[in-house]
Amino acid sequence: MKYETIDKALYIKNRNNFMAQMKPKSLAVFNSNDIYPISADSTMPFQQARDILYLSGVDQEESILLLFPDAPDPKNREVLFLKETNEHIAVWEGEKLTKERAFEVSGIKTVYWLQEFDKIFFELMTQTETIYFNTNEHYRQAVETQTCEDRFIAKTKEKFPAHQWAKSNPILQRLRSIKDPIEIKLMQKACDITEKGFRRILNFVKPGVMEYNLEAEFMHEFLNNRSRGFAYTPIIASGNNANVLHYIENNQECKAGDLILLDVGAEYANYSSDMSRTIPVSGKFTQRQKEVYNAVNRVKNEATKLLVPGALWKEYHEEVGKLMTSELLGLGLLDKADVQNENPDWPAYKKYFMHGTSHHIGLDTHDYGILWEPIQPNMVFTVEPGIYIPQEGFGIRLEDDVVVQEKGEPFNLMRNIPIEVEEIEELMNG
Structure with a gap:
């Protein structure tokens, strides 16, 4: 990104405001956008999903934010999952967020690599009753492409059919409409x-x-x-x-x-x-x-x-x-x-x-x-x-x-x- 670093206080406040409106024993998940293909090996320039950006400041692909305010272990109340970075990735794609840099950007202390998501997510789902799904309910939306969020929702409903579901969008509609x-x-x-x-x-x-x-x-x-x-x-x-x-x-x-x-x-x-x-x-x-x-x-x-x-x-x-x-x-x-x-x-x-x-x-x-x-x-x-x-x-x-x-x-x-x-x-x- 070209812009200067944004004060992480914004994202800490946004998460606190969101979590204050979640139901007891509930967990919310936010996925980054896909990188969309054009043809051959060409892709469209990546743009981050605005909700995960609003709540974390993380502006890169293959990122997941998990919020669980009632987590028994305090370290699991805010969790980021990022694509693992290494020297090879840095050479070919440029540097990705390290765990330390992710904390500087977001204020989130618990950061895992993405390959650990399924295991940790399963563990946390056994401790919760409701999962918040992030659907796009903007009054002008007319999206036909399946998104990363869509795939996550379908997979989670299949794997955890006994959980209750709730919607993140009404909370975000209100929070995002009033600017800090x-x-x-x-x-x-x-x-x-x-x-x-x-x-x-x-x-x-x-x-x-x-x-x-x-x-x-x-x-x-x-x-x-x-x-x-x-x-x-x-x-x-x-x-x-x-x-x-x-x-x-x-x-x-x-x-x-x-x-x-x-x-x-x-x-x-x-x-x-x-x-x-x-x-x-x-x-x-x-x-x-x-x-x-x-x-x-x-x-x-x-x-x-x-x-x-x-x-x-x-x-x-x-x-x-x-x-x-x-x-x-x-x-x-x-x-x-x-x-x-x-x-x-x-x-x-x-x-x-x-x-x-x-x-x-x-x-x-x-x-x-x-x-x-x-x-x-x-x-x-x-x-x-x-x-x-x-x-x-x-x-x-x-x-x-x-x-x-x-x-x-x-x-x-x-x-x-x-x-x-x-x-x-x-x-x-x-």
Whole structure:
């Protein structure tokens, strides 16, 4: 990994919070992600399963975390299993965590090599009544690939049919949705790296550049600042491409007079940032582009103020819909009849703004969070309204990442990233 060492106090706290919610005489297991094959001997770059990372800080393949707070032997209350490292592995793959280094990273004292897992796991299962399985229950998940966790669950159910089962995910959904100050600092770092990338391309954009040239400029800046790269597949959408919400080809020429919608974010230490900005290829917005841009920016600013403790997700989005409806009326894109005759299940504003305004962000770009429970302090959300007008050849989306505060407006992690029309034009023409 490229990032600097993270304080293990974060992982000690996370484990304690998780174990405090486990049933008596229960044990929880978390597996690292597989390394996924492409073809022949090629594989995709490894990315750690976020839950084992959240609870241990261990960022390498073939790792298992076991939590057993009521273990008769105190040394078995937190146990890590790692792939054994040796000189041969160090030569071919680079150094893996030693037992000593694993303690420095995680704060876990009991560390075994992976080949000892089956024996020790069996012994501990004879001392427990319930096992927590870690399933993916995120509201957007649509995974078809069998994961390491899936295989572990199937094998364990077969081998220990008399044990009770419980779910880790509801506990993790709540814990991970509220960010520790250490996590917020890491997310701020990711946003700061994104800012550097954005400022870099403001000096680079001109008619004739290709969308992928801009993608390359972002990647250059991200890698130079200890980021692995993009937190998600970047969207660099010029002209009418901006009206395709998940446009990722990034292969068209940026033409004079057009706008470019940029939806990009750097990751840092596995934490995501998620930024959207829309800029003019020629360095100046037209009057119409400016009107629509400022309308989107007003919705973003007013929507941000609604993210307060106790607010409910569904009601928040309904309020943002009212803000957007008002702006669309002002722009002449809707008239009063459109609003009076709208379908309540698909309001009139959805013709021009068809996606949600906010999502949790953290270790995942669409991070954990239970949407039917009230918003709480230290949750981190995106705020990303947009207006998409295919008939006028452009779409505009603006997005910041904000931290909900105990009192007052959320704290904007992207407060230093240029967003006002005048500042963007000045930087592009400076």
